[in-house]
Amino acid sequence: MSHVDHEKIQTAVTMILEAIGEDPGREGLLDTPKRVARMYEEVFSGMNEDPKEHFATVFGEDHEELVLVKDIPFYSMCEHHLVPFFGHAHIGYIPKGGKVTGLSKLARAVEAVTSRPQLQERITSTVADSIVETLEPLGVIVVVEAEHMCMTMRGVKKPGSQTVTSAVRGAFSRNEAARAEVMSLIHSSRA
Numbered sequence: 001m002s003h004v005d006h007e008k009i010q011t012a013v014t015m016i017l018e019a020i021g022e023d024p025g026r027e028g029l030l031d032t033p034k035r036v037a038r039m040y041e042e043v044f045s046g047m048n049e050d051p052k053e054h055f056a057t058v059f060g061e062d063h064e065e066l067v068l069v070k071d072i073p074f075y076s077m078c079e080h081h082l083v084p085f086f087g088h089a090h091i092g093y094i095p096k097g098g099k100v101t102g103l104s105k106l107a108r109a110v111e112a113v114t115s116r117p118q119l120q121e122r123i124t125s126t127v128a129d130s131i132v133e134t135l136e137p138l139g140v141i142v143v144v145e146a147e148h149m150c151m152t153m154r155g156v157k158k159p160g161s162q163t164v165t166s167a168v169r170g171a172f173s174r175n176e177a178a179r180a181e182v183m184s185l186i187h188s189s190r191a
């Protein structure tokens with residue numbers, strides 16, 4: 001069963017089209033309310049997903065050194081304007097006690113958290129806290145870099161501006177050198 005109410009979205013989209021002076025009955029718009037409902041089902045597919053569930057896959061690998069998955073692309077919807085913001089997430093953690101998770105699970109957690117109306121700060125801290133609560137690592141650092149369409153196509157209109165947020169937990173919050181090392185690795189292959 002779908003987790004979104006398609007009929008409600010269709011009614012709302014029809015009303016928005018009328019409100020802006022469009023004719024929802026014209027040919028090009030006839031299926032638009034249905035399409036938008038399907039699109040919202042897809043882009044908000046993480047509404048009922050707990051990112052922590054992805055960290056159930058744990059390997060008993062004795063690696064108490066940095067694991068960094070960087071440049072994880074994501075798309076999300078800004079909760080203030082319901083327009084996209086998109087960019088990359090970088091996740092580094094230092095496992096403890098053999099609790100090493102599958103690399104793809106870090107990207108899956110990003111997918112779960114970004115697939116709902118969001119704030120960039122909340123994406124960043126939710127991913128970091130999910131890792132802390134499940135893998136109990138020595139440290140976690142999450143960096144998110146994004147462009148917000150509400151700042152580019154409308155409003156202040158500043159295309160190209162990037163918002164960078166970070167969340168640091170455990171060893172990374174106490175150790176400036178460790179933090180600096182991860183930041184340089186994140187940006188190492190950039191032009």
Ligand SMILES: Nc1nc2c(ncn2[C@@H]2O[C@H](COP(=O)(O)OP(=O)(O)OP(=O)(O)O)[C@@H](O)[C@H]2O)c(=O)[nH]1
Pocket residue numbers: 078079080118119120121148150151155156
């Ligand atoms: N902190 C934070 N702010 C965000 C995010 N996405 C969008 N915003 C901001 O949310 C704010 C909403 O401000 P409001 O004054 O309520 O709305 P507005 O009149 O549409 O604001 P403008 O965008 O300045 O035109 C704007 O400053 C957006 O840039 C986000 O992920 N984090």
Ligand SMILES: [Zn+2]
Pocket residue numbers: 078079080081082083148150151
């Ligand atoms: Zn916005």
